Amino acid sequence: MKKLFVFIILIALASMLYPLLDTFHGNDKLSELAQFYAQKDNVTKVNSQNLVTAVVVTYRGLDTLGEVTILFLAAAIIAFFLKTESEKRTLRKNSEIFKTAAKMLVPIITMVGIYIFINGHLTPGGGFQGGAVIASGVILMLLAFPNMEFSHKFFESLESVSGLVYVGLAALGAIIGLGFLDNAILPLGKFGELFSAGAIPVIYSFVGLKVGAELSNILNKFKSVQAEN
Amino acid sequence: MEYITITTGFLIIFAGLWAIMTRKNIIRIIIGFSLFDTGIHIVMVSMAYVKGGVAPILDKKELLTDTANKIVDPVPQALVLTAIVIGLGVTALMLAYAMKLHSEKKSLDIESFKDLKW
Numbered sequence: 001m002k003k004l005f006v007f008i009i010l011i012a013l014a015s016m017l018y019p020l021l022d023t024f025h026g027n028d029k030l031s032e033l034a035q036f037y038a039q040k041d042n043v044t045k046v047n048s049q050n051l052v053t054a055v056v057v058t059y060r061g062l063d064t065l066g067e068v069t070i071l072f073l074a075a076a077i078i079a080f081f082l083k084t085e086s087e088k089r090t091l092r093k094n095s096e097i098f099k100t101a102a103k104m105l106v107p108i109i110t111m112v113g114i115y116i117f118i119n120g121h122l123t124p125g126g127g128f129q130g131g132a133v134i135a136s137g138v139i140l141m142l143l144a145f146p147n148m149e150f151s152h153k154f155f156e157s158l159e160s161v162s163g164l165v166y167v168g169l170a171a172l173g174a175i176i177g178l179g180f181l182d183n184a185i186l187p188l189g190k191f192g193e194l195f196s197a198g199a200i201p202v203i204y205s206f207v208g209l210k211v212g213a214e215l216s217n218i219l220n221k222f223k224s225v226q227a228e229n
Numbered sequence: 230m231e232y233i234t235i236t237t238g239f240l241i242i243f244a245g246l247w248a249i250m251t252r253k254n255i256i257r258i259i260i261g262f263s264l265f266d267t268g269i270h271i272v273m274v275s276m277a278y279v280k281g282g283v284a285p286i287l288d289k290k291e292l293l294t295d296t297a298n299k300i301v302d303p304v305p306q307a308l309v310l311t312a313i314v315i316g317l318g319v320t321a322l323m324l325a326y327a328m329k330l331h332s333e334k335k336s337l338d339i340e341s342f343k344d345l346k347w
Contacts, residue, residue, distance in 0.1 A: 006250045026231040027279045038297040051285035055307040074318030078325045
């Protein structure tokens with residue numbers, strides 16, 4: 001009976017969404033907004049090879065600021081929600097292979113994460129992706145060495161400092177540049193090189209550090225609560 | 230070609246919804262939410278596809294002239310980037326609630342939480 005209701009709801013939703021699929025024929029040209037972003041003089045004005053990064057960090061940078069705030073809020077609620085108690089659980093010993101592999105892989109994973117966010121304006125990638133890769137290195141560390149104590153202080157201060165630098169750079173754009181999050185406060189450089197696109201790589205690096213620290217903090221919270229059970 | 234991705238997106242959305250409505254284990258419900266999220270992202274990106282367009286990364290000389298006719302729309306991609314991160318935050322929050330619920334009743338079965346049911 002219950003399955004039938006679920007089925008009816010899904011069919012109703014499918015019939016609601018079907019026109020969307022039916023009227024979709026693929027686009028023949030860009031939307032007007034994207035055409036504005038892809039104009040020659042706008043591309044050279046931002047000087048970022050990756051247009052998605054230009055949209056995320058410069059044109060719609062305020063969205064990114066809100067996004068970082070939401071992530072911070074989620075981390076804060078989790079920290080508030082999962083109060084830690086110092087009680088030890090019995091753990092199965094990890095195998096030697098796993099531990100050695102983790103020791104070898106974590107620096108490489110962190111390096112890949114840093115590479116991804118530094119090159120965010122040139123290749124697919126950016127602060128959020130790089131931060132997530134760094135956090136995946138942290139989760140490997142947590143699985144391999146469950147008894148290791150992470151420094152909450154370090155991650156928290158790294159996160160706050162990067163957040164402050166991000167907002168500071170954005171405000172600097174409003175003071176000496178053309179507006180909030182203007183990337184032309186640093187020299188624009190040559191198109192397609194690492195030191196190009198003005199403040200975008202700097203901002204994205206700090207976003208990456210902030211996201212990495214935040215996600216590591218969340219994972220750490222999950223781990224320390226598990227120790228209770 | 231553009232139909233394959235959009236249809237896949239819709240199928241993933243319905244798989245997620247089905248999981249949310251029929252599964253009993255809280256972790257599986259959360260996985261359903263994640264699937265729902267992912268499906269919507271795929272639909273959004275595939276809606277922005279422009280026929281014959283390449284990714285909006287101008288790493289070749291020939292892309293620099295007449296850019297607007299050669300690339301796909303970067304705006305929904307940026308939007309989806311935002312949505313993925315927010316989805317991650319929401320998933321982490323749901324998992325935290327699931328942990329709290331588990332420590333309360335020692336069970337992850339949604340049927341054992343009847344406190345608000347009348």
